[in-house]
Amino acid sequence: MIPHNQPWINEADRQAVDAILSSGYVGHGPAVEALEADIATVMGGGSSCALSSGTAALYLSLLKLGAGCGDRIAVPTYACSALLNAVAMAGAVAEPVDIDPSDFNMSAPALAAYSPDSRIAIAVHTYGARCDIEGIESSGRIVIEDACQTMIGEYPGTGSAVVYSFYATKPLAGGHGGAAWSRDSRIVEEIHDYRNFDGRRNWVPRFNFHMADIQAGLVRSQLQRREEIIRQRRRLYDRFTSHLPAGFGMQAGLSQAACPYRCVLVAPDRAERDRFLAHSEERGVRSIVPLERYELLHRYLGLQPELFPAAEAVVDRTLSLPLYPALTDQDADRVVACLDGFH
Ligand SMILES: *Cc1c(COP(=O)(O)O)cnc(C)c1O
Numbered sequence: 001m002i003p004h005n006q007p008w009i010n011e012a013d014r015q016a017v018d019a020i021l022s023s024g025y026v027g028h029g030p031a032v033e034a035l036e037a038d039i040a041t042v043m044g045g046g047s048s049c050a051l052s053s054g055t056a057a058l059y060l061s062l063l064k065l066g067a068g069c070g071d072r073i074a075v076p077t078y079a080c081s082a083l084l085n086a087v088a089m090a091g092a093v094a095e096p097v098d099i100d101p102s103d104f105n106m107s108a109p110a111l112a113a114y115s116p117d118s119r120i121a122i123a124v125h126t127y128g129a130r131c132d133i134e135g136i137e138s139s140g141r142i143v144i145e146d147a148c149q150t151m152i153g154e155y156p157g158t159g160s161a162v163v164y165s166f167y168a169t170k171p172l173a174g175g176h177g178g179a180a181w182s183r184d185s186r187i188v189e190e191i192h193d194y195r196n197f198d199g200r201r202n203w204v205p206r207f208n209f210h211m212a213d214i215q216a217g218l219v220r221s222q223l224q225r226r227e228e229i230i231r232q233r234r235r236l237y238d239r240f241t242s243h244l245p246a247g248f249g250m251q252a253g254l255s256q257a258a259c260p261y262r263c264v265l266v267a268p269d270r271a272e273r274d275r276f277l278a279h280s281e282e283r284g285v286r287s288i289v290p291l292e293r294y295e296l297l298h299r300y301l302g303l304q305p306e307l308f309p310a311a312e313a314v315v316d317r318t319l320s321l322p323l324y325p326a327l328t329d330q331d332a333d334r335v336v337a338c339l340d341g342f343h
Helices: 011-023 030-043 054-064 082-089 108-114 133-137 185-195 213-223 226-241 270-282 309-315 329-340
Strands: 047-051 072-076 093-097 120-124 142-146 161-165 178-182 263-266 318-321
Touching: 011 213, 030 047, 030 178, 030 213, 047 054, 047 185, 054 082, 054 120, 054 142, 054 161, 054 178, 054 185, 072 082, 082 093, 082 120, 093 108, 108 133, 120 133, 133 142, 178 185, 213 226, 226 263, 226 329, 270 318
Parallel strands: 072 093, 072 120, 120 142, 142 161
Antiparallel strands: 047 178, 161 178, 263 318
16 A cells, blocks of 8 residues: 655665764754754745744744734634644634635635634645735734745745644654744744743743754755755656546646645545545555545534535545655556546
8 A cells, every 4th residue: 555645764864863863962952953044044044943843833933923812813724723722722712714715725805704803814835835925914914824734945934933844744754843933033032932941040931842853853854855855746746637537626726836745636526536535545545535524623613614615615525645755656656547547
């Protein structure tokens, strides 16, 4: 069976981690600081703080951009529950916004309609498809740019804070980990202050959101072949989507993306989607439902499904094919044969 996802770990990664194991710094240390510098370099400036997860980066960005008790935070309803968790941790209230049905992203008109009073919005580049951050910012809101499904530096980083994840399935797979980046160094300094809880002169609530050097070394090593990772993902995406089964479409926005995170197909209806999943399984290709209906954030919050027609209409029709640089040419051929063999 070809797995749906696999990290690409090569000999250079093993050596990088081994060097850290030998260095004596396995927890927070010089590799974490070097990763923070790397991120700023790739982003062309600004500064960053490496953290234990993308969710921690979301939470601290919310906190340091002023989200507090009872504040409304706009979130796209088609997104992972980490967004709700981060907002809840900040003591704020998540306001789900329906998506643009073509690229699954929050749009400025949807935001105005669904969350007119929110001051802060979390905008996700869903599966790597570029979300119109500038359009959302022009509504006067503070935008936290959730770039967890993109390669670092793929998009310019217009949000007040940009958030990355290094979870095992993400474009840079550190096991766990994340980072917050901003052009505004004050925000990043405050995030550093919150994370660096130990041995401080004063006490205010802080928290251990540290990343370990072992993880940072792994991420840095992969970041060195950033261009190669992008090229491989782009190549596989273009190849698979040129073999779409009849009646199937694809998520908009990924053909133009530098680094597609997932190859998401849109079936004509749920029955066809499920028939393809069964066919794919039979062919030894693990395709998945990238987001289930019950995972839509408005469903978790018990809001009326009829208020979110775009997300409700698309969620049962999507499936995701294996798409990662560790996929061998032979396996990619099998994915193509699976697509071509579906009638
Ligand atoms: C993965 C992900 C997160 C959370 O990142 P973790 O490192 O798993 O906490 C948040 N938002 C999006 C869009 C993600 O894909």
